[in-house]
Amino acid sequence: MANRDEHYVAPLAETGMAEIDAVRISEKPTNLYLDAWRDLRTRPMFYIAGVLILLVSMMALFPGLFTQTPPNDNCLLANSNAGPTDGHILGFTRQGCDVFSRIVHGTSTSLSVGLIVTVLTLVMGVFFGSLAGFYGKWVDAVLSRMGDIFFAIPYILAAVVIMSVFSAYRNVWVISAAIGIFAWPSTARVLRGEILRVKQADYVMASTAIGVSRFRILIRHVLPNAIAPVIAVTTISLAAAIVAEATLSFLGVGLPTATMSWGNDISQAQADLRTAPQVLIWPSLALSITALAFIMMGEAVRDALDPKARAQR
Amino acid sequence: MSEQETPLLSIRDLVVDFPNQKGAVRAVDQVNLDLWEGETLAIVGESGSGKSTTAHAIINLLPGAGRVSGGSIRFDGRELVGASSTELEAIRGKQIGFVPQDPMSNLNPVWSIGFQVEEAIHANNPKLSKTEVRAEAIAVLEKAGLADAGDRMRQFPHQFSGGMRQRVLIGIGLSANPKLLIADEPTSALDVTVQRTILDHLAKLTKASKTSVILITHDLGLAAERAEKIVVMYRGKVVEAGPSLEVLRNPKHPYTQKLVAARNAKPRTIHAGEQVAVRLANVSKVYSIKGSAFKSTPFTAVNDVSFEIKRGTTLALVGESGSGKSTVAKMLLGLEKPTSGSISVDGQDIANLKPGELFNLRSRMQPVFQDPYGSLDPLQNIANTIAEPLVTHKVGTRKEREARVRELLDQVSLPWAISSRYPSELSGGQRQRVAIARALALKPELVVLDEAVSALDVLVQAQILELLAQLQDELNLTYLFITHDLAVVQMIADQVAVMNKGQIVEFGPTADIFNSPQQDYTRNLLDAIPGAKLLR
Numbered sequence: 051m052a053n054r055d056e057h058y059v060a061p062l063a064e065t066g067m068a069e070i071d072a073v074r075i076s077e078k079p080t081n082l083y084l085d086a087w088r089d090l091r092t093r094p095m096f097y098i099a100g101v102l103i104l105l106v107s108m109m110a111l112f113p114g115l116f117t118q119t120p121p122n123d124n125c126l127l128a129n130s131n132a133g134p135t136d137g138h139i140l141g142f143t144r145q146g147c148d149v150f151s152r153i154v155h156g157t158s159t160s161l162s163v164g165l166i167v168t169v170l171t172l173v174m175g176v177f178f179g180s181l182a183g184f185y186g187k188w189v190d191a192v193l194s195r196m197g198d199i200f201f202a203i204p205y206i207l208a209a210v211v212i213m214s215v216f217s218a219y220r221n222v223w224v225i226s227a228a229i230g231i232f233a234w235p236s237t238a239r240v241l242r243g244e245i246l247r248v249k250q251a252d253y254v255m256a257s258t259a260i261g262v263s264r265f266r267i268l269i270r271h272v273l274p275n276a277i278a279p280v281i282a283v284t285t286i287s288l289a290a291a292i293v294a295e296a297t298l299s300f301l302g303v304g305l306p307t308a309t310m311s312w313g314n315d316i317s318q319a320q321a322d323l324r325t326a327p328q329v330l331i332w333p334s335l336a337l338s339i340t341a342l343a344f345i346m347m348g349e350a351v352r353d354a355l356d357p358k359a360r361a362q363r
Numbered sequence: 364m365s366e367q368e369t370p371l372l373s374i375r376d377l378v379v380d381f382p383n384q385k386g387a388v389r390a391v392d393q394v395n396l397d398l399w400e401g402e403t404l405a406i407v408g409e410s411g412s413g414k415s416t417t418a419h420a421i422i423n424l425l426p427g428a429g430r431v432s433g434g435s436i437r438f439d440g441r442e443l444v445g446a447s448s449t450e451l452e453a454i455r456g457k458q459i460g461f462v463p464q465d466p467m468s469n470l471n472p473v474w475s476i477g478f479q480v481e482e483a484i485h486a487n488n489p490k491l492s493k494t495e496v497r498a499e500a501i502a503v504l505e506k507a508g509l510a511d512a513g514d515r516m517r518q519f520p521h522q523f524s525g526g527m528r529q530r531v532l533i534g535i536g537l538s539a540n541p542k543l544l545i546a547d548e549p550t551s552a553l554d555v556t557v558q559r560t561i562l563d564h565l566a567k568l569t570k571a572s573k574t575s576v577i578l579i580t581h582d583l584g585l586a587a588e589r590a591e592k593i594v595v596m597y598r599g600k601v602v603e604a605g606p607s608l609e610v611l612r613n614p615k616h617p618y619t620q621k622l623v624a625a626r627n628a629k630p631r632t633i634h635a636g637e638q639v640a641v642r643l644a645n646v647s648k649v650y651s652i653k654g655s656a657f658k659s660t661p662f663t664a665v666n667d668v669s670f671e672i673k674r675g676t677t678l679a680l681v682g683e684s685g686s687g688k689s690t691v692a693k694m695l696l697g698l699e700k701p702t703s704g705s706i707s708v709d710g711q712d713i714a715n716l717k718p719g720e721l722f723n724l725r726s727r728m729q730p731v732f733q734d735p736y737g738s739l740d741p742l743q744n745i746a747n748t749i750a751e752p753l754v755t756h757k758v759g760t761r762k763e764r765e766a767r768v769r770e771l772l773d774q775v776s777l778p779w780a781i782s783s784r785y786p787s788e789l790s791g792g793q794r795q796r797v798a799i800a801r802a803l804a805l806k807p808e809l810v811v812l813d814e815a816v817s818a819l820d821v822l823v824q825a826q827i828l829e830l831l832a833q834l835q836d837e838l839n840l841t842y843l844f845i846t847h848d849l850a851v852v853q854m855i856a857d858q859v860a861v862m863n864k865g866q867i868v869e870f871g872p873t874a875d876i877f878n879s880p881q882q883d884y885t886r887n888l889l890d891a892i893p894g895a896k897l898l899r
Contacts, residue, residue, distance in 0.1 A: 056605065057603075057604075057606070057609050057613075057615070058601070058603065058604040058605055059602070059603050059615040059616050060600060060601060060602045060603065060616060061615070062616070082741060082742060082787075083742070084785075128749065199696035208488050234865075251740075252732045252733075252734055252737035252738040253569065253736055253737065253738050253739055253740040255698065255730075255732070255738075256730065256732060256738050256798070256801070257740075258698060259697075259698060259725060259729065259730045260698050260725060260729070260751060260752040260755050260756075260805075261721075261725035261726065261756065262751065262754050262755045266755075270743075271742075271743075274742045275740065275742055276742065289751045293373075330495075
């Protein structure tokens with residue numbers, strides 16, 4: 051452009067007009083959850099956590115696949131705190147029982163508590179959180195303050211009290227309830243915040259103008275768009291629940307000693323920590339790896355569900 | 364304009380790529396442009412045309428992974444492509460000022476206005492003492508047209524209106540007397556009258572200091588009015604460039620021709636209806652705004668509004684932000700209750716309806732909202748979205764509903780193949796078509812279009828307006844068309860109501876309002892349409 055006032059027109063061959071607003075239909079259908087699923091499958095963390103969770107679940111459902119040694123019978127006190135031998139790769143407990151077998155058979159307790167607590171917090175958290183966020187006003191005020199009361203009590207402390215009161219009925223259900231009742235407010239808070247955001251959306255107003263009922267809008271439009279962070283938080287809190295069960299059992303207010311659980315095994319092994327540390331270390335390791343697997347899964351899911359985190363990869 | 368040998372800024376064969384997993388997206392392709400000292404150049408294009416990317420490349424502020432992969436940018440005798448970040452920092456702010464697009468998000472809400480201006484001045488001239496910086500900041504704000512700048516220094520961005528914030532940003536951009544100012548859509552978020560004063564002021568300031576300006580805009584009229592030279596970009600390429608009036612009056616490239624034609628669309632033939640479809644009588648809406656703990660102050664959003672719309676015609680409700688036009692729409696749709704007055708649709712008063720009757724009435728009036736990105740549920744596919752009104756009102760069997768969705772997609776010129784798609788895969792215009800299809804699902808008589816085309820690119824906007832006009836003729840629809848953009852009113856409206864501060868200040872047939880406005884406010888609005896005089 052030597053001349054300052056030249057009127058330049060691009061050659062038509064190179065810059066032809068495309069059809070205005072043409073539809074591209076060659077690409078794969080996509081939405082938040084489909085995108086998240088595709089993204090998850092590219093993350094190594096998802097596979098590592100997935101394999102671990104699968105392994106732990108198999109142990110819980112079919113312990114027979116992993117060990118033929120009974121965890122409680124045929125325990126010989128002669129083997130007390132003995133090291134690994136043929137067929138007993140992790141050695142023996144103080145009572146002379148096989149450590150590996152006890153870990154395998156204890157898995158179902160830990161996972162059941164984790165799952166029951168998660169379902170409980172999810173049901174209560176979603177119920178209270180969505181009502182508080184969506185209906186607002188006095189419903190919100192009452193439910194949120196109620197959540198705050200539960201939130202203010204450390205749930206381990208509360209569970210200790212509950213388990214002491216119900217000492218006669220200690221089983222997986224009671225301990226799960228004791229943990230779950232105090233864990234739901236954080237789920238409810240996360241969901242309430244998301245719902246407050248989503249319910250402002252134009253598509254909610256559009257549905258209202260069509261005549262869709264309030265409850266149906268909540269179920270069909272608001273909840274699916276608000277639930278993503280809750281899914282991530284819940285996966286992580288599953289790990290916290292497993293740890294909480296072990297903590298309570300360790301403190302002696304969890305499951306009765308007759309029930310096989312990692313927490314009980316750790317508790318019973320602590321007396322011999324100096325002489326036979328391996329008896330304590332193996333169930334602790336099982337606990338840590340399981341918790342880590344769920345935390346990693348939660349992190350991967352959270353990043354996959356967050357379009358911003360996805361774009362930064 | 365001084366007659367110099369070399370231009371102040373000269374861009375040659377600029378290429379900008381955004382690498383991604385599949386390779387790279389070429390955002391800017393072989394762009395050339397020259398800018399002389401004291402000159403104003405406008406880059407015009409639709410969203411995604413590469414106009415902002417070109418400007419950001421000059422000061423190397425490309426977002427994300429974007430990088431300049433070819434060409435040269437010479438500014439004042441220096442090559443900017445490949446310059447080190449220290450060299451660029453010496454140029455940014457001091458030699459090239461930048462005014463960002465969105466005045467609402469480009470000021471940090473936790474710092475006072477004064478702090479942010481002082482920060483910019485300090486960064487460009489670290490030797491100044493604290494008192495000098497402060498004095499300079501006040502001077503900058505006063506120059507930007509902010510009255511009592513000294514007092515306002517301590518205020519925070521939320522206490523400023525959009526126009527005032529944009530003045531602050533312009534002040535910051537010009538604070539170091541740069542040779543070049545890049546203004547990226549500086550006024551597209553503002554009302555037209557505010558836009559005009561801001562741009563007038565910007566022109567005055569840059570003329571006084573002989574600053575060159577690159578003005579980025581999607582509005583051809585605005586570009587022609589404000590710049591000496593226009594560069595039209597389309598899909599990353601420059602398709603036409605030249606002196607403003609020449610390009611506007613004698614467009615040669617088909618894209619530019621379409622752009623000019625879209626702005627010059629002939630006013631539509633007026634429809635005259637017989638029956639009254641909608642009647643508002645003395646409608647007012649008062650909100651109570653929460654003040655301190657237990658007090659609240661009343662705020663009148665809509666004040667004594669009355670109008671009628673005849674069946675099969677379009678009424679355009681025009682006004683600037685805060686004029687109460689959207690509140691009128693919400694009351695008509697039954698989403699808000701009027702404080703006083705009556706609204707009747709087909710002779711039926713909607714204020715005192717029982718829930719069941721309101722539910723039935725909803726099938727006869729439907730809204731289409733402004734934001735095509737927000738009005739569709741991202742987790743529902745297109746077929747479900749369009750079928751929702753049918754499901755809600757229990758119309759037909761599954762089969763019949765599917766057939767109706769097919770028919771509706773056809774009416775809005777979308778292929779059936781998109782029915783299993785999700786909104787995130789569609790463009791803004793396509794989403795708006797889906798929203799229109801959903802609104803038409805129950806065969807309503809009245810459609811309320813709340814800024815329904817404001818967020819779309821000019822050519823897409825023209826397409827949607829055409830579609831709306833065609834649907835109106837086919838289905839004898841009544842439209843209430845709410846907009847701040849007077850330019851589109853002529854293409855769609857039979858009658859116009861101009862609103863200001865909750866009241867209707869002028870009402871009449873479109874031609875009368877445009878040709879002989881009676882009120883100062885209306886005249887002001889019409890004059891503020893960018894390029895209005897150039898195009899007509």
